[in-house]
Every structure is written in C-alpha cells, then in structure tokens.
Amino acid sequence: MAIECLVLGAGQEVGKSCVVVKIGGKRVMFDCGMHMGHHDSRRYPEFERLLAGGGAADYTAAISCVVITHFHLDHIGALPYFTEVCGYDGPVYMTYPTKALAPLMLEDYRKVMVNHRGEEEQYSYEDILRCMKKVIPLDLKQTIQVDKNLLIRAYYAGHVLGAAMIYAKVGDAAIVYTGDYNMTPDRHLGAAHIDRLKLDLLITESTYAKTVRDSKHAREREFLKAVHKCVSGGGKVLIPAFALGRAQELCILLDDYWERMNLKIPIYFSAGLTVQANMYYKMLIGWTSQKIKNSYTVHNPFDFKHVCHFERSFINNPGPCVLFATPGMISGGFSLEIHQLSFSPHTDSKGIMDLTEFLSPSHVILVHGEKPQMAFLKERIESELGMQCYYPANNETVSIPTTQNLKINATEKFIMSCCTGETKNNLQKHGRAFGGNIPEGCSTEGEVEGILLMEKSKIPKILCEDELLHSLGMEKHLVHFEPLHSSGIEEVKHTDGSAVQQGSLGCE
C-alpha cells in the first residue's frame, strides 16, 4: 500500500494551499486556499485534476473529506468555490474558531474583490453561508471517524486563533498535515503541540525554511524601549495594527509594561477593531496561550486596563499617547505580509526541524515555501535526520510506500520458550547473588528463534521448531549419509540436494 500525495497548491510557492492525499483508497483534501497574487484562473487550485484518470463522476465521489487548518485566505479562500461552484458535497472539517471566523474573512475578501476591484463575483454571500453549513466543527484532540476506515484528529498549531495540525489515519498508514504552525509561543497563542505519533508521512509548511530567528525577547525589548523613550519625551506613538492576532499581541505586551512601569499615558485602540476582535478572543479563551488561560479566571486579559477606545476628537489632544491605527479593511492581507517581518506567527527553520525530529516520520513533504529554501531544508532533513524528503511543485504527485503491520498468532509453547529460556539463564547467572529470589519476568535481552508459518487462508503464526511437524501433520524424516569414496562425489551432491528439499518442505 502506498500513500499518494498530490500537491494542488502551495507547492514550491506560498499561496493557495491545497494538498490531496490518497491513503488506503481514501482521498483527503487538506486546505482549500486561494492565491492572492493572481486574478485569473491560477488563483484557485486545479481541481479538475482530481477527476482526471480517477474514474470518479464528481468531486463528492472523488474526495472523502476536506479539512481546513485555519482561516487565512490562502488556506480557505477557494472553499466556497469548490463546494458551491464545483459542486463538492462531502464533509468539510475545521476547528470551531475557524468556523466562526472564516465567514468574516471570506465575505470581507469577496467585498474587496467585487466592490473595490470591480471583478466578477466568483461566489456570492449566500454561497459562503451555504458552504459554511456543510462544515463540521472539530475540537482539539478530538478523533473523528470520517468513515469506517478514515479517522482524523486536530492538534494545536499556534499560528492564529483556531489553527490546527491534522492527523489522518487509514489502517496502518498515518500522516500529519501541519498547515501553518508556530513552535514558539506568543503572549496570546501557545506553541504547537502534538503527541508522539508513528507516521509514514509528514507534510509541513516551510515558510522560513532557511531562516533561524533569534529570541523575540530582544525585539520586544527594542520595541518597548522605543515606545517608552518616545512617550516619556512627550511624543505620540503610532502603531499600525492589522486584524486579528498581532494587534492583541502588541496590546498585551504594552499593557503589561504599562502596569509594571506604572505609566499613565493613554493607549488608544480604534473601537471597531477592538470590539470585533476582542469579542472573539474572549469567547475562544480555550484556544489561547497558557498564560491567558491562567489569568482568565481572575481577569480577562483582553479587557485591557490601560487601553481605551479612540475617538476621532482625541487626535488633537496634547500630551503623549500610543495609538493603534487600523488600516480599515481586512483587505490589508498584503500589508500583513510586511508586518510579519517583525512578529511572524510562522515557525522558523529550527522549529520545522524540531517538529520533524519529534515526530520522526518516515517521509517528509515540504509545501508552503520558496523553492531554493525548500531545497536547503530538504538537504538538512535528509542529512541530519535521515528521512526521505520531497518538495513537489504544484500538480505533482509523490508516492510513498507505507509499512504494513501483519497480525500473527504465536503458539503457547513459543511464548513459554521466550520467557522461560531467559529466566533460566538469569537464574543460573545470578541465582547466587540474589539468594534465589529473582523477580519474576526478569529477562535479559536476547533473540528467540521460531518459525513463521504462513498458510494460505489462515492467520500466520509463529511457533517453535519442534512444533512444526506436528502442526503440519508431517512425519519426521531422517536422512543418513554414508561415507563415500571420492569416485561418488556426484552422487553425494545429488543426495544432499534432495535432503534439503525434504527438510524445507514445511516452510513454504
């Protein structure tokens, strides 16, 4: 059995994440994103490839389920298109926060697309709502049995509110698709967290395949120092803040600092942004970092002490202040990239290596990154961790062999021989030292010999040497060799061969 991984998007590029993995006959689509840089057909993944050669009539038949990792448009943007325009009608999974925030993001983008750029509408608001109705929400570490064989489970990924890494398993084959994740915690979001799993394949993002970031403390320190210096000199600080996430992060940082330094200078936050974003954060406390969860019982950290609502009339107020300025629309998705330079919620190269080492999969596929950096990371993974690594381009397929576990039975005698043989050894060795009082089940390492019997319609079983004939219902043959003269060598060889044939009869 093999795992086939078809990369429809985010192969050697960033944008329109979409990976379709075929495990044990099941096809799972991870993420269904759009590319923000294109405004033609290239903006969506080439879904038609799913139907080509597969023999499936429509997408619902071709795909077992769609799993969305988080609400960024390059991971979810094409979903309404896929479900409402292409007609996929199967299950769609995403986490609760993603389900809550996704319609906002999608609708906002649709508006920008139609109203500002005057493009043709790809899908309507109703499409988004209909699409969202098909979504089945996931909770962290909740195992969902999609069908009889396929199960999926979400793990915490950091990155943004509600981001998840997805574990999928069919039979013995198991993979993890990370989506975007962050291995270092923020103030308001935790670090990615996953169990030790036995994996055949890990599909990981590689935005920062080559970058190793320094401690964020230094950057925070610089930031605070600069802000403090400015306000203590009577200046006004303007911080551009975008959408969900980073603004809260900076706000918590400043609020803390203000508290500790006992500063009284006002921090303003434009009302619209605060209300909307903080409302979601207050609701979704369970998806934030440990620190927030801890303090939540006493005080909701998103009720900032020193942050007040900004009124337009304040702009001419004298005296120092700090102002979080909003760029207005979430269309600033591009500005978001620029902002990421300083406080990025993506993991760095070290984080990718750490996660890969922790999970120790047999194979690694890199997506969501740039080609040269991915090549560099591939080299590292292969040389340092000794794993096979690929970074396919869009629309390429990678096929990976999987291990297969085979159930076998063992005879009673074989198991007995496993333990008693060892225990006896020990007794002889250490009996004196222990005064004959050896703990039971104590065994030293060693190998046990047995014969594996694989018969056609039966479960294979392992047994002891002397049980073999009995279980086959055969009699014991004894072959004696007579010493021969040198003239009869040919004959000897002949006899020898037949004896071997006889002896190996039972082991086919």
Added chain:
Amino acid sequence: MAHPHLDVFPSPRKPHGPREDSLPQVPPSSPFPPITTGAAGARSSPAAPAAAPTMEEAQFLASSPRATGFAASSSSYCPDPMDEGPSVSVPGMPFAEQIRAAGRRASSGSPEGLGAQVQALASMSRGIYPLARAEALRSLAAVLETADARGGVVEQCYGCAAVLMRDEDEGVRLATMRLIVLCADKLNEGPDGDSHDHQMDIMFLQLSSMARDMCTKVRIEAFNALGKMQRVSEGVLLQSLSKKVIKPNTGSGSIIKGKKVPPKLIYPCAAGIFAHGIEDEFYQVRTAACKSLGALSKFSTQYAQKALDLLMGMMNDDTEAVRLQTLQSVFHMATYGCLSVQEMHMHMFLGLLVDTNVLIRNSTRKILGSVNLPKLQMFKSAIDVLITSLEKHQEISMSSDGELILDKPRIRALLIVSISVAFSDVKHNKLDIPEVIFSCAISLLGKISCAIGEVVDQNSLLSYLCQRTGIPFWKTKLASTESGESKGCSIETASDICAQIGKTGKSTKSVDEILAMQSVKSIIETVERTWTMRKSSNIHDVRTILRTCQEDLRILASNSSGSTRALLSFLCEYLDAVQFIIEILRSIQLDNSYNLGPTSLNVLLEKLDVSIRRMKCCYAGFNREMEIQVCELALLANLFELSKVGIHSKLVLDKLHWVINRLDCLCADGSSKLSYFSREIKKAFDANFVGHDIFTLLELFHPKPKTDYGMLKAISADLQVRDNDSENPSPYVCGLPVGVSYHISLYNISSQDRLWLRMIVGESIQHTFLELSCFGGNDEVKSGSMIVPLHITPMACSFVLRVCLVMECPFGSVSVHQEGNEGPRGSIVELSDELDVYFVCTERR
C-alpha cells in the same frame, strides 16, 4: 517467504515506540555504547516486574491482540498539562523506596550483588509497561545513589537511560533524565572524573534534546537537569544558547578553547535550547531555564555574557516568578563574578529599579550592589535612579518580614547615600524618607558623616537626623554641649531629658538595644508564623527562614552584651530546638516505621535533647514563664521518645514524671497557668497513656517564645592551653601520665555547679572534677590556671587531646546509673568549645 514490511503485531511498544534511527547515536569512541533494544522477540517478552505476572497472565498478555497505541491515545480528552495527575505513581511501596531503605542497611557492600541488582533492573527497564519501566529507572537511580561508582555500574545505568530517552511515556522520560544527571554526578565524583569530559558533553546534549519535548513536565525536568551538569565544554554551552548550529573547526579558535572540540551535533534539536526555553509557553519552564542559565554561567565567561543577553530579555516577562528568577540568576552570576554589565543592559536595570513590584526592586538593588559598573557614567545613572526609586517608594530594603537589617553593609551604604544626598544636593531636598530610617541612621552616624566629608560636621548631621526622627532630646543635648551650634534652644535639665525619653516611649537603653529588642520581637513573630506554616510549605523554606532568624539573632548578639546578649543566645538555642522539632515532626509524618535501627530521627532526637539541656542549664536567672517554656520543650522531647520506642520505657516515663512534677510545682501558686498541651499530657500520663494517641498529643504543641525574660545570665566557660598548637606540640613520654596546664575562665557559675574536664584521646575518655574553690574572682567571672594530669596517654609518637569543660545537668537526672564509671552523673552540657591539645612523644635517650 517473509513479508518485506513484516512487523510482529503484538509487539506492544512498536506502534509508538522509538524508531531505531532516532536512538542516541553515541560515537563509537565513547566508553558507553548504548544498549540497543534487542530484536522484536525480546521486546515482546512480557517482563513486568510491577505486575509480576504469572505464566498464564503472560500468555494472555502476549496473545491477546492488545489495542494499538493509536486507539489508546485517541481519546478526545485534552487535559491541561499542568493539572495532569502523576501518571508515574505505582500503588504499593515503590521499589525505589525499598532499594533506598535496603541500601541504607546493607550499603553497597557486595559489588557482585550490586551488579546483579543493576542488571535485573536494567532488564526490567525494557519491560512493556511504562509504569514498570519508569519504576525500574527510579530504582536504578536509587541503587546508584547508594553505590559507589565502580565497576561499570554507572555506565550500565547510563546505557539504560540513554535507550529510554525517547520513550513514549512521559513518566519514563522524566525518570530517564534524573538518572542521567545522577550518572553525570557519579562520573564527576569518580576517581578519573577528568576523563569523562567528552561524555559530559554528550550527556548535556542528550538532556538538551529532551528540553524540546512536547510534555511540559519533561521540559521542566530537562532544564533543571541541565542546570546541574558540570564540566561541560564551552563549545557545547555556547551551542545551547544559539539556535544556529555553530560549526566546529570553521571559525577562529575563539569558540573552541583548548584542545576540546565539541562533539558533532548528534541531536539537531539540542541547539539553542535555552533560546527556546526562555520563550516557553509555561512559566514553570521559563523559570527553570532561567535558573539553569544562571547556574551554568560559572563555567564560561563567554557563555555568561551571552546568557546575560538572554536573561535581559526575560526581564520583560509577564510572570512575576520568572522575572524574579531571572534577577536571581543574574545575582548568581554576579556572585560567581561572571557578570559583566554593559551599557546596553543599563536601561533594563534602571527600569527594574522603579518597577512597581517591591521584590523586583529589592533584587535589582541587590544585583547592582554586587556588580562592578565599568563606566562612571553608568554608575552615576544607577545612583540617580536609585535615589528616585527611594524617593518614590519610600523604602530601604526591608527584609521579608518588614524588619530592617542594618548589618548588611550594602544597606548601610544605601542609607548613607540617600542621606548624604539629602544633605548635599539641593535638588533632592524634598526627599521624603520615613522617620524610622533616620532613626536607624543614627547608629551609623560616624559613617555617614565620613561619607559626606567636609560638607557638614557630625554634630549638625546628628541634630538633623534627630530632628527628622522626632527625638528632640538629641538635638537639645547637642546644642547644650556645642555652644557654637546653639540655635537658641533652652538648656534642659537631666530630669527633663528623662521625661522626654519616657514620652517617646523608649526605654532608657541605648538605641542599639531598642533596635535589637524590636528585631527580636519581629523574629519571634516570624518564628511563630513559620511554625503555623510548617505543614503547608516546603521544609526547605521553613529551614531557611529559621536559619535566617538565627543568623540575625547571632549578629544582634555579637553586637550586644550582658543580659541582652544572654537572651539572644538563649533565643538562638530556642530556635534550634524549634527547628529540630519541626524536622522530627516531619520525619514522623513521612515514615511511621522506626525499626530500621539508628536513623536520622534518632540523631535529631539526640540533638533536641542536647539543645533543651543547654537551655536548662546554661542560663541563670530565669523567670517562671521561661522555665515553664523549657519544661514544655522537655515534655515534648520525652513524648517524642515515647512515640519512637512504642513501648513506654521506665526511664522515659520517669523523666516525664519529673518534668510534669516540676511544671506543677511552677504553677502551684496560680500565677502562671499550664498550657493546654501540658494539661493534656498530664492527663494522658495519669491515665498511663491509655486511650491517648501520642501523635495527636504531639500536634498540640505550639512554641511561644517570649521576650520578657528578665535579667538572664549566660553560663559559659573559656578554656585555654597556652603555647600549644599543631606547630608547637607539648612533649610527653609514652605510657606515662602528662600534666596539661589549662587556663580557665568561668562565667556566671555558681558554687553548686559541678564542673568536669572531659579529656578524650581516641576512644578513651578521662573526666577530672574541677574544684571551684581553686578559682579566684567574683560570681560573674572566675578564672584560674591549673595543671591536670592526663593518665590516658597512648603508646604513639603523637596524639591529639580533645578537651572540653562540661557541667552536670541537675535537672531531669532520673539517674541512669553507671556503675563503676568515674565522671559526671547523669547528663551533661558542654560549657566551652572543644579544644585540641597536641602532644608529641619525646625520644628517650
């Protein structure tokens, strides 16, 4: 025939188990090749010591298709990592405990038994049950603790630990790390510790790689373990700070000092482990990382510098515990002299000086006090901010219980600085320093005036201080003596002065003494608080608090004299006793079996006994309250004896009877009342302890030290032998008696006391009675010289005589009759320190 991907299914650890290629790959040159797990067959052998399965069970376990690891871990339950119960506990007495107990008895006498033990445990550590594996590792640790590091035992343990480092069970991983640290310790202790440097590096890297674990507890443990490592090479240390892999042999030689080259990074995730640790989501992990950062920085200056950069970032942490730990780590670095503060760090330190949190400010001041600032500018800015901070928060380092510790030189310096500034700087004239500080400053007058120098003379300074303190007396007195400085104040008579002192509510004693008594009060309050929190809090904290109190008392005692001094040293003894009681109560709670022979409990009981005896006998002039207190302590000590033995020995009961009688006697006239504790004991004693649980009785005790002890006198003695030290031994002839000339001073000894000279040579003891009539002097001090013959000279070319003055203890002398034994009757207390007298044999011609 065989399937290419065949995997024996019931092999229980395979589904989640460590992959062979992720096992630690120790280079072949290493002295410890890791013991790799055997073939699948060996793994599936059902070795489960904790469950001790019978053969049938074993078969069942092996043949029943066990749920795969996947199903087992697929529950949707998502616990908070910090709230997870201890998954590693095993019901029943843990094997590790047994080993420890056994280890104490049998020690590590037979290396053969030890080897077998280790081997057995090692094989158990490869069992299929995670709890059993963890227990096996803990037991190995227990064995290792008791054993000495010979015969490859350490290597074997280390091998076990290395194999299980990547175990799927967190309990096992935790145990692994503890074992590795212990191994490292043992290797360091061992005779050829230096030869293991390379091994240390590998261990360090292994532990580092554990610090990226997904389990919080494992991460905490990993950082704690890293902090305990020693002799790690600089290259490896530096690598632990930098996420980027530092390549050996590429840069200049500055990275690699000496010939040691850091081993190739076997574990890629070991790089920059501290950079990760300080960014961790859980503050417990961050705290541990900070602590280890500080602890390791004593090994390398380069490391210390970079660690300081990291720690600087931690000062902005959102958790107070982490910030405090950071400061503590920096202080630790400063103590080891590896802290070099640069200009770029100053901003942070100065910010911390004006932090709203008092603890943070305190720690920062502590650090600034112990660091050398390289530039004058930095120093000046530090002082400026320090003053602002003092101005703003009106404080000078208070100790945790709000008491001013004047004895710390740094505090003095601070005081001096703040006051001198008030004097010399017009800008700071409005300095609002609380009165109490000025009153404290009075005692430091000399130093302050010295600091201010020419600006102002001592007298006007003093008058200023007094004015601030609100003690008009001083000012007027000065004014009266210094006519030139007179400011028109009326000269007051001595009686007026006395009246004013009375008004201020101070006693007629000097300021020092008042301060001392105030400190004593607050110390006593602290002790009482500590007693109430003894159960809820960590024993180490309790110990630390009590020790600090004692320390303070000792310092106070060294500055005082007469009855105050006696009182302070008595309180010291009292605190000693309280500490012993707390320790005893704790060890009783921990373990109810006393049948293991002499244990630390016995030692503690003995110490308590000695301490009580000293309190009883070494002080004269008790009032009644005080004697009652000491008697209660004695009651408690006897009760401990009873609870220990289990059966009620006649001797102990007699002693108890004596104490109870004495208490009755003291309270007979009704001026004092027996405490509830004593009354209950009395009841129980009268009922012959039938129906009374001794342990509940023990709980009734509560220490109530008092300060109004009246005029206490300390009974003590001073013993000297002139012209004798290890360089100038006295001569003697083998086997013949030798005279030793002592010079003895006795303080507050009454004529009824029976004093003995106890002389010990090796195993033999000689007691000589001291005739008090030989001494001249008054009741307070008697002194005299005497020559005492020593009969027990050994047949040796030289020996050391240990001499001590002891006094018979008249209380509680329910006589332990020692037939035919010369020397003091009953129990004794030592009055003097033990003195060593050196003798050398003169050669006979």
